Amino acid sequence: MDMTGDENPGAEVWVLGETRYSGAVSDTVYELSAKARVLADALAAPSGTRCGVVVAMMLDEKNAPRADLGRIGQYGADRVTVVRGDGLPFDRAKCAKILALLAKKARPQILLASATAFGRSVMPYAAAILGTGLTADCTGLEIEEVSGLLLQTRPAIGGNIMAVIKTPNHRPQMATVRPRTFGIPEPVSGRTAKVIEPEIPYMADSVRASSFEPFEASRAGIAERDSIVSGGKGLRRAEGFELISRLAGAVGGGVGASRPAVEMKWIGYHHQVGLSGQVVSPKVYIAAGISGSVQHLAGMSSSAKVVSINRDPDAPIFGVSDVAICGDLYEVIPMLIERIERRKRGERDGG
Numbered sequence: 001m002d003m004t005g006d007e008n009p010g011a012e013v014w015v016l017g018e019t020r021y022s023g024a025v026s027d028t029v030y031e032l033s034a035k036a037r038v039l040a041d042a043l044a045a046p047s048g049t050r051c052g053v054v055v056a057m058m059l060d061e062k063n064a065p066r067a068d069l070g071r072i073g074q075y076g077a078d079r080v081t082v083v084r085g086d087g088l089p090f091d092r093a094k095c096a097k098i099l100a101l102l103a104k105k106a107r108p109q110i111l112l113a114s115a116t117a118f119g120r121s122v123m124p125y126a127a128a129i130l131g132t133g134l135t136a137d138c139t140g141l142e143i144e145e146v147s148g149l150l151l152q153t154r155p156a157i158g159g160n161i162m163a164v165i166k167t168p169n170h171r172p173q174m175a176t177v178r179p180r181t182f183g184i185p186e187p188v189s190g191r192t193a194k195v196i197e198p199e200i201p202y203m204a205d206s207v208r209a210s211s212f213e214p215f216e217a218s219r220a221g222i223a224e225r226d227s228i229v230s231g232g233k234g235l236r237r238a239e240g241f242e243l244i245s246r247l248a249g250a251v252g253g254g255v256g257a258s259r260p261a262v263e264m265k266w267i268g269y270h271h272q273v274g275l276s277g278q279v280v281s282p283k284v285y286i287a288a289g290i291s292g293s294v295q296h297l298a299g300m301s302s303s304a305k306v307v308s309i310n311r312d313p314d315a316p317i318f319g320v321s322d323v324a325i326c327g328d329l330y331e332v333i334p335m336l337i338e339r340i341e342r343r344k345r346g347e348r349d350g351g
């Protein structure tokens with residue numbers, strides 16, 4: 001049984017891929033494949049040999065991805081190893097066992113996954129089976145020149161320091177990466193990845209998905225949004241999120257929240273940004289009525305641009321903001337929405 005489809009296992013960088021609930025390949029797969037390609041090239045440089053990039057995908061039998069798996073090759077993958085099973089992606093323990101089985105056979109140097117709910121649940125389990133370490137929520141990955149080890153950078157101590165972690169003695173070197181950390185490069189047209197479906201020994205189901213109810217697109221997956229508008233305790237009431245949603249609608253973004261807003265049940269947990277919530281890296285992050293605690297910053301400080309609205313001129317969030325608006329959010333946000341809408345109308349009027 002050849003699980004690798006390759007005669008030279010061992011010199012590879014692997015990515016655990018995933019799909020959206022629609023079945024399409026997740027953007028994080030393209031992002032990590034491209035990063036894996038960079039790492040693989042750096043690993044191979046001293047010897048002049050080629051280091052392969054492999055994406056492992058666990059797919060539902062009925063819900064195969066519509067996107068062409070081979071297209072992942074345009075982002076740097078040489079091979080896509082697909083394992084299918086009824087409800088497989090929901091059975092995280094089984095996914096971890098299969099991933100560990102594949103990795104034991106192929107012996108990749110590095111195994112990466114996105115720090116999504118899927119990656120965060122499968123990777124620790126797989127690392128435990130493989131007897132190796134795992135650095136969660138990395139914001140930087142590089143190959144150390146002399147040793148060839150993976151340098152895994154991640155915020156530590158509530159985001160106050162950046163720790164660089166190595167895994168010198170065990171393989172694979174495993175890490176999860178915050179979505180959108182590296183971005184998706186332009187695809188290289190004409191490249192395709194070889195898609196293989198190895199036979200996996202029978203494994204009894206540990207979890208059965210009895211039903212599956214996806215979040216509404218507007219509510220789910222803020223980690224993948226280009227812009228996010230978040231509300232905090234400064235909203236003072238649940239209805240404040242109607243205003244936040246209107247601004248999010250105007251900019252075409254998702255809705256985020258600080259932990260107190262979630263704890264007060266103004267909004268659901270899947271909107272929480274921060275140390276104990278989601279880690280996001282949008283192009284624009286708008287924080288309204290959020291003070292900027294280290295725990296909140298741990299979830300959004302890698303945003304490309306931060307806009308904050310706060311009535312306290314000394315609010316710590318202003319220290320990490322590109323645009324700081326000091327004022328009452330209930331006055332500022334309606335003005336912002338009006339301006340954005342006016343601009344949109346102007347663009348349409350101007351053709």
Ligand SMILES: Cc1cc2nc3c(=O)[nH]c(=O)nc-3n(C[C@H](O)[C@H](O)[C@H](O)COP(=O)(O)OP(=O)(O)OC[C@H]3O[C@@H](n4cnc5c(N)ncnc54)[C@H](O)[C@@H]3O)c2cc1C
Pocket residue numbers: 231232233234235257258259260261272273274275276277278288289290291292293294295296299309310311312315327328329330
């Ligand atoms: C282990 C641990 C994990 C945590 N995880 C998270 C996490 O994942 N995410 C998270 O967010 N927090 C987290 N916290 C909580 C964190 O420490 C802070 O308590 C929290 O981030 C503060 O939320 P906030 O900014 O909404 O509220 P506050 O700190 O109370 O700030 C409210 C802000 O609103 C401003 N304001 C008030 N009224 C207005 C107005 N009308 N217009 C404009 N501005 C106004 C105020 O000036 C103030 O700056 C965690 C804490 C711990 C200990």
